[in-house]
Amino acid sequence: MNLEKTLYDAYGFTSFRPGQKEVIEKILGGEDVIALLPTGMGKSMCYQLPAHLLEGSVLIVSPLLSLMQDQVAQLKKMGEKSVTALNSFLDPSERTIVLNNLRNYRFIFISPEMLVQPYIKNKLKDIQISLLVADEAHCISQWGFDFRPDYLRIAEILPALGHPRVLALTATATAKVTEEIKKYLQLTDPFIYSHPMDRKNIVYDCRKFSAGNEKLEWLKEFVKTNGGPGIIYAGTRNKSREIADLLNMDGLRAAFYHGGMEHQDRIFVQQQFQNGELDWVCSTNAFGMGVHIPDIRHVIHFQIPTSIEGYVQEVGRAGRDGSPALATLLYAPGDEEMLESLVLDDLPTINEIRELYNSADGGSQLVAQGIIRETSFRVLSYWRTRLTEQQTIRQIEQQKNEKMMQSAKIKKLITLKTCLREYLMECFDQQLVSKPANCCVNDGIEYSSLQSGPRKEDARTSPATWQKRLESILPC
């Protein structure tokens, strides 16, 4: 079979990107695959092409509603009509129609929460699924244990679907995350494709201050002399707003973004940024997944993130066009304590575990009574049907240790005297083959070559065709 020809016929591309062909060949050969491909390397093609060659539908588990809607729109734009997303955006009548015609869709997007619903399972078992895709598969490990336990249950659907091939896609995964993906998707002997994660054009900087307001002062000066586009990651929602306000007062085109905002407002900010109408987005870690902006020149962390994985994901949003980009981490004493308590306080307490295991009805009113927190309830309900009380206590204890280790790893980034790039690669169990000339703060940074002027507006906003205007107005 000539895959290149199929690629050209179906999508108009003349050649594959690194890894794509290998991954696709394994899938067509019936193997399970975990593919670690950097963002912008055409991960979605890894399931799009097999969809044209395999009998039946492809089921894609996706973490965010906005991402699903985006992917559906993308495929439709490419001329693919048989695409749908099973999620809460569908009103009940639409949902019934879609569910009764599932076999007519080549691509079905779904959230993990929807996937584990019994009535959805019943509908899916009647159609032929050739491939199950776990998109952004690091979410299994990153969110499954914390607040979206249905991420741990994806594999439950496999028997009902007659055990189709499974493809897990992600940009960043440590050895541990890869292991957890394998375990929770129940992949016995998957083919693992791992592309080197190093991004040569990203320069790593780290700046230490003696107090938080000094960071703010520095940031103000920095954004004045450095054009965007850039993302500024703040530790809290309030901080993201505060920073955006500050930049606005200096006449800069900035907006804030976080999970507490209305859905419409979030889409609006993202689209403005994408259309070149904003230079800076000040946000919590809610911003970024599914954001495709090639020319981001700066990613600034106003506070340290909670893990190396998170840091690398966020930093990886810079410089997708291959031109130099700067990743700046700001630190002031005290930042790490706030970070640790935030992460650790979130885990279920011993008391919550006891209360839930001792409740007769599954503990649903314990939340209403304020005895158990909402997130603890959801996570513990998952473990309760699988582990004894003692095992759960141990499980949570292990998660706590894991969080502490992650925190220690990210904190080391601040005190490190040696090459940051080398250290980051080490965290991902990869060897650094060659160092770029402009590497990181500890190897000396040549800032002059990184300065970007004002954003080239015309390059992004024009040609402002009516299609583009329409796309930006309509939520898709």
Added chain:
DNA sequence: CGTACTCTAAATAGTTAGAGTACGGTGCACTATT
């Protein structure tokens, strides 16, 4: 850890200082109400 808020005692009626405490981030689906 830092911030913002609540509570309380001391003072004598509106206010304030100081102590104590809760909170901070990531999202799906569902339900009830406009």
